[in-house]
Amino acid sequence: MIPSEKPSSNTTERVTMGALAREKPWREEFVHQGLYESIAQDRVIWGTPAAEAVVAEANRRDASRVFIVASRTLNQMTSVVSAVSDVLGDRCVGVFDECREHTPRETVIAAANAVRQCHPDLIVSVGGGTVIDTVKVLLVALAEDVQTPDELDHWHVRVNADGSRHIPAVRSPPLRQIAVPTTLSGAEFSALGGATDTRRKAKHAFTGREIGPATVILDPAATRHTPAWLWLSTGIRAVDHAVESITSVAPVPLVDGCALYALELLAEALPRTRTNPDDLAARQQCMHGAWLASQGILRVPYGASHGIGHSLGAVTGMSHGYTSCVLLPAVLRWNRGAAEGAARQARIAAALGRDDGDAAAAVAELIKALGLPTRLRDLDIREDLFPVIAEGAMDNLWVRTNPRPIKSTDNIVEILESAY
Incomplete structure (x- = not known):
């Protein structure tokens, strides 16, 4: 359709x-x-084990057929998913664990077909942003009867020639999802999902009012199996959400307030989880920070760290946590001369504990303290890929809303060189 x-x-x-x-x-x-538009999310639950909370939500929603979408590692190498399926018993009608990083369209359609075969009335997503985005986009596919990867072309957010956005009016999906996140990507707190067109090496955004999770269950114990690099780098992704909310060309007071407090929570708790991965209180604080940081997703226009990051990830396969690590300080440096740039960046620096107004340095210091990569060369990204990355980024909706206007691929290459 x-x-x-x-x-x-x-x-x-x-x-x-x-x-x-x-x-x-x-x-x-x-x-x-x-x-400011609130998303269709009923509740956020914390302090209750994931399996117990899932069953309570299934009961509250009168769900009799529950389908689980999860990462393969969580499903096959840990007890996180089996604990949920076991407590659901006969109500669990299927599990899909073929999700892949950057959410290729092919896996979205495969997941949608698996859901169609099982006729569930509720989906439980267990995992990071890849899993939750897979469910978001498959719900678009179910809502609009999309059968093939190519048909998703009609339903992603696009940038018109004049720079405005075309947002397709997606109908309500036939069922909702509830999410048990295991990273700090914040995907669970938005109605925006990304999926990659693997032929064009381009990542596209999809949105619909009811494709995001209706309920989010924050269980820090479920995150203990998340690899340290993924946990910490998605923590910097959460920092990126907060930073590009504060520096947005169209800021919102509620989003600013949440983002500033998010930076304080994340800056204090992320290093604690690196030092002691079993510190569940610190993990929960990180999850609350990611929740607050996500309030700007699709509510305020982001900038080039997100926009270039989408293209960098699509071209090279780099995780979005790492794209934020290497791009965010460079973008902050490039944007410092934008209107109100220095003042807003000073607020970011202060929230991260630095009193000289240098937000780029404050973010870079946090990334370094977490043992994460700080430069593109650290991740073996070749400079000859910069023009390809830049070309793809020019079509991104958030590159078009960067605080300092990006007028050509040369500007993007300049930022990439600064990040190299």
Whole structure:
């Protein structure tokens, strides 16, 4: 199916607000316009073991057929998934564990077909951003009867020639997901999912009001199996969410407040989890930090760290945690001269414990303290790939909203060289 040309609800609301402003021009003299849209998420649960919380949610939702989507490692090498399926008993009608990093379209369709065969009334996603995004995009496929990877072309967010966004109006999916996240990517707190077109080496964004998790279950014990590099690097991804929320060209007060506190929580707790991986209190604090940091996802426009990172990941296969590690300080340096750039970056630096206003240095110091890569060369990324990465990034919606305007691929190559 091809989406209708009617505007999304977001577009309609912006038009309405603009019309009101024209009718009452006095408003523009005193206030800024803005919009914050809550996602369709009922509750966030913490302090309860994952399996116990999943069953309680299944009971609350009268779910009789539950399908689990998980990472293969969690399913086959740990007891996290089996604990959930065992307590569900006969209500567990299937498990899909073929998710792959960067969410290739092919695995999304495979997961959607597995769900179609089992006819569940609830999906439980157990894992990191890859797993949760797989479910988000498969829910788009179910909502719009998408049968092949190519048909997803009609449903991803696109940037129009004039720089505006085209957001397809995705219908409600036939069922919802609840999520048990095991990383700090924050995918569980948004209605935005990414999937990669492997032929074009491009990652696309998909959104729909009800594709995100209806309930999120934060169980730090379930994260103990997450590899240290993945846990810590997705922690920097959460830092990236917070930083690019604060530096956004269209900031929102609620998002700013959450993002600043998120930086304090993450800066204090991430090093503790590196020193003592069994510190469940620190792990829970990190998860709360990731929750707060995620409040800006698709609510405020991000910048080039996210935008270039999507292309860098699609071209090289680099995890998004690592793309944030190597790109975020470079993007902060490049953006410092943007309007209000120095003032907003000073707030970031202060939240990270630095009083000289140097946000790039503050972020770089945290990354280094966690033993994570700080340069593209640390990850053996070849410089001859920069033009390809830059070309792909120019079509990204967040490159188009970077605080310091990016006008050409040369600008992106400049940032990549700074990150090298």
